[in-house]
Amino acid sequence: MNILDAIVVLLNYVIIPATSYGAQLALGALGVTLIYGILRFSNFAHGDTMAFGTAVTILITWAFQAAGITFGPLPTALLALPLGIAVTALVLLFTDRAVYRFYRRKKAAPVILVIVSMGVMFVMNGLTRLIIGVQDQNFADGQRFIINAFQFRKMTGLAQGLALRTTSVITLLTAIIVVAALFWFLNHTRTGKSMRAFADNEDLALLSGINPERVVTVTWLLVAGLATTAGVLYGLDKSFMPFTYFQLLLPIFAAAVVGGLGNPLGAIVGGFVVAFSEVMSTYAWRMVAAYVLPRSLVPGGLMQLLTTDYKFAVSFAILVAVLLFKPTGIFKGKSV
Amino acid sequence: MGAPFLIGEKMTGGYGAADILHDCTIAVEKGEIAVIVGPNGAGKSTAMKAVFGMLTLRHGQVRLDGEDITAFSPQARVAKGMAFVPQTDNVFLSMSVEENLEMGAFLRRDDIRPTMARIYDLFPVLKEKRRQAAGELSGGQRQQVAVGRALMTQPKVLMLDEPTAGVSPIVMDELFDRIIEISRTGISILMVEQNARQALNIADKGYVLVQGANRYTDTGEALLADPDVRKTFLGG
Numbered sequence: 346m347n348i349l350d351a352i353v354v355l356l357n358y359v360i361i362p363a364t365s366y367g368a369q370l371a372l373g374a375l376g377v378t379l380i381y382g383i384l385r386f387s388n389f390a391h392g393d394t395m396a397f398g399t400a401v402t403i404l405i406t407w408a409f410q411a412a413g414i415t416f417g418p419l420p421t422a423l424l425a426l427p428l429g430i431a432v433t434a435l436v437l438l439f440t441d442r443a444v445y446r447f448y449r450r451k452k453a454a455p456v457i458l459v460i461v462s463m464g465v466m467f468v469m470n471g472l473t474r475l476i477i478g479v480q481d482q483n484f485a486d487g488q489r490f491i492i493n494a495f496q497f498r499k500m501t502g503l504a505q506g507l508a509l510r511t512t513s514v515i516t517l518l519t520a521i522i523v524v525a526a527l528f529w530f531l532n533h534t535r536t537g538k539s540m541r542a543f544a545d546n547e548d549l550a551l552l553s554g555i556n557p558e559r560v561v562t563v564t565w566l567l568v569a570g571l572a573t574t575a576g577v578l579y580g581l582d583k584s585f586m587p588f589t590y591f592q593l594l595l596p597i598f599a600a601a602v603v604g605g606l607g608n609p610l611g612a613i614v615g616g617f618v619v620a621f622s623e624v625m626s627t628y629a630w631r632m633v634a635a636y637v638l639p640r641s642l643v644p645g646g647l648m649q650l651l652t653t654d655y656k657f658a659v660s661f662a663i664l665v666a667v668l669l670f671k672p673t674g675i676f677k678g679k680s681v
Numbered sequence: 682m683g684a685p686f687l688i689g690e691k692m693t694g695g696y697g698a699a700d701i702l703h704d705c706t707i708a709v710e711k712g713e714i715a716v717i718v719g720p721n722g723a724g725k726s727t728a729m730k731a732v733f734g735m736l737t738l739r740h741g742q743v744r745l746d747g748e749d750i751t752a753f754s755p756q757a758r759v760a761k762g763m764a765f766v767p768q769t770d771n772v773f774l775s776m777s778v779e780e781n782l783e784m785g786a787f788l789r790r791d792d793i794r795p796t797m798a799r800i801y802d803l804f805p806v807l808k809e810k811r812r813q814a815a816g817e818l819s820g821g822q823r824q825q826v827a828v829g830r831a832l833m834t835q836p837k838v839l840m841l842d843e844p845t846a847g848v849s850p851i852v853m854d855e856l857f858d859r860i861i862e863i864s865r866t867g868i869s870i871l872m873v874e875q876n877a878r879q880a881l882n883i884a885d886k887g888y889v890l891v892q893g894a895n896r897y898t899d900t901g902e903a904l905l906a907d908p909d910v911r912k913t914f915l916g917g
Contacts, residue, residue, distance in 0.1 A: 535787075538776070542784045545773040552767075553830070554759055554788035 371616025386458035398573030402429030605678025774816030785833030
């Protein structure tokens with residue numbers, strides 16, 4: 346029995362990866378939830394918006410690298426991120442003017458807007474593949490580890506080594522900064538409050554003189570920021586492939602729905618709930634068991650509930666269960 | 682006395698093909714209270730919405746301070762100094778009392794604190810609960826938030842659609858007292874009410890509507906004294 350080694354294994358394979366994945370999902374779900382709250386539809390193009398924003402950021406990163414610009418020990422992509430967000434914002438605003446506004450003026454039902462967003466999804470999807478290709482792209486540079494397993498073992502004398510990757514820490518820090526900034530914006534600025542008012546009661550917002558087109562524009566700008574940041578962090582942490590981002594739509598929606606659609610706090614909690622469920626149910630617990638249980642009780646199998654191939658089943662199961670038993674989610678969002 | 686401050690004159694119109702209002706006229710003088718009463722389905726709220734531009738008129742005119750505003754959108758009328766408190770969904774439930782008031786003043790660029798202080802003087806309970814979400818308040822308190830939000834625009838006319846719907850008689854009396862107080866500051870008040878007797882009591886002018894047309898129009902006092910009105914609409 347060795348509790349310390351068990352904790353290190355748990356940190357390495359469950360807590361650290363699930364926390365950074367949770368932060369990425371939370372940022373993605375925040376974008377989905379903002380659009381649901383303000384524009385009142387589920388945006389199926391969100392995964393591909395993340396992919397597009399990331400693809401643009403990668404191209405700018407390569408340009409920076411070619412020009413010899415780096416960010417020291419941090420990934421160059423973080424320098425390219427603001428530019429990637431700007432380009433994504435322009436594309437989203439163009440999409441809104443060219444597509445969504447037409448349906449908004451017609452006061453189209455939310456379900457029609459969902460279908461429209463699927464159309465946008467296919468276009469974005471194609472655009473991304475056209476720009477950067479379908480293959481896997483690895484664009485992380487800078488220092489790889491803050492603590493690596495070898496140093497850790499030497500330092501502590503434990504059998505298990507703790508590895509803390511730079512991208513995990515960057516993901517968490519960036520997510521905290523972005524979320525804090527978003528909440529400050531929504532709760533303390535005139536524009537942010539008008540967005541909440543518009544989401545709360547559209548008719549009364551109009552009676553108060555709030556301009557709906559301005560609220561919509563600001564929403565798309567925020568969504569561009571959130572989606573691109575989420576996409577870049579995910580890409581740095583793992584790797585970038587357009588198809589993976591399309592698949593991310595499921596856990597992201599699961600996260601937004603678990604927390605309560607339209608509720609920003611819910612999106613964050615939902616992101617971590619989904620991430621931890623996914624990681625914990627696809628992790629082989631045998632190694633942890635071997636450290637905490639007496640030898641005679643350690644089972645022969647891997648103690649893995651699902652293979653990682655089935656990880657999307659976890660989000661899907663959560664989504665179905667929430668919609669069946671608590672459709673408004675943890676934080677009482679809007680029922681779907 | 683010249684032309685009334687706000688008048689919807691000979692309004693005819695409805696939501697679809699059928700007209701709900703027929704040659705209906707509603708007016709309010711500066712600093713006075715006008716009340717629209719009548720049986721269910723008489724078109725009271727519709728008349729109010731017509732004055733506020735929430736339905737298209739086939740005939741008739743709406744004039745504010747002599748200016749024809751018939752073609753103005755509700756939002757444009759807000760900018761012109763009209764404020765409207767809907768009957769339901771009239772507060773931002775998820776936002777605090779103070780934020781509700783701030784949203785009322787959204788179009789203003791000057792210092793809104795004096796107006797907010799006046800509203801807190803008018804409704805002291807709101808000051809106490811200013812950090813609480815409006816959705817957590819009682820019906821009567823919510824109604825106060827709704828009126829407060831509308832007053833934040835510094836309107837010249839305040840329009841209230843059944844402000845006492847669903848509140849207790851005590852709260853209703855208090856709300857009426859506040860409405861009188863508001864009108865004394867020079868704000869004209871146009872209101873639709875179910876509680877006809879109490880409303881006519883505080884009204885300078887009363888309009889009894891039946892089937893979308895004016896049936897009786899007089900001072901509140903005179904209407905209350907009119908045996909026909911009493912028998913038909915006030916239950917004897």
